Amino acid sequence: MPKYHAKVFVTLKPSILDPQGRTVERALSHLEHHNVSSVRIGKYIELSLSGERAEVEAQLGEITASVLSNPIMEDARWELEEVK
Amino acid sequence: MPKYHAKVFVTLKPSILDPQGRTVERALSHLEHHNVSSVRIGKYIELSLSGERAEVEAQLGEITASVLSNPIMEDARWELEEVK
Numbered sequence: 001m002p003k004y005h006a007k008v009f010v011t012l013k014p015s016i017l018d019p020q021g022r023t024v025e026r027a028l029s030h031l032e033h034h035n036v037s038s039v040r041i042g043k044y045i046e047l048s049l050s051g052e053r054a055e056v057e058a059q060l061g062e063i064t065a066s067v068l069s070n071p072i073m074e075d076a077r078w079e080l081e082e083v084k
Numbered sequence: 085m086p087k088y089h090a091k092v093f094v095t096l097k098p099s100i101l102d103p104q105g106r107t108v109e110r111a112l113s114h115l116e117h118h119n120v121s122s123v124r125i126g127k128y129i130e131l132s133l134s135g136e137r138a139e140v141e142a143q144l145g146e147i148t149a150s151v152l153s154n155p156i157m158e159d160a161r162w163e164l165e166e167v168k
């Protein structure tokens with residue numbers, strides 16, 4: 001059965017405040033990195049799946065939307081790559 | 085002055101246990117996703133920088149290693165893209 005490696009990127013929607021990112025931005029500014037702005041902190045999830053490609057893609061879309069992210073506040077996208 | 089958009093990916097080193105990933109994996113298994121394994125949860129950070137490319141690259145490398153990740157436990161890589 002084919003095996004796949006998936007990468008999922010979860011980011012807060014642009015309209016949602018990101019206090020963690022704001023804190024990192026302020027810390028960087030204190031460290032003299034004044035040219036850094038718009039720091040946003042999201043999640044990067046790696047997972048392995050086995051099965052037929054079309055089924056795995058549908059499954060990954062469902063997992064991403066229902067378990068790995070909160071569609072009310074977050075955007076999510078994924079990449080799938082077959083493991084040879 | 086050129087502006088850049090950076091993406092930083094921070095992952096736990098392969099030898100470090102990931103209890104959060106393990107918990108997600110177990111939750112997925114309870115939801116009948118038995119073909120999912122090796123769930124690892126990392127961070128995905130987006131930021132904007134301005135300056136000359138060579139300086140921004142050096143700065144981003146330093147920020148990634150010293151502020152955004154813990155090199156003892158985590159691996160980090162980054163991508164830099166000029167904003168037109």
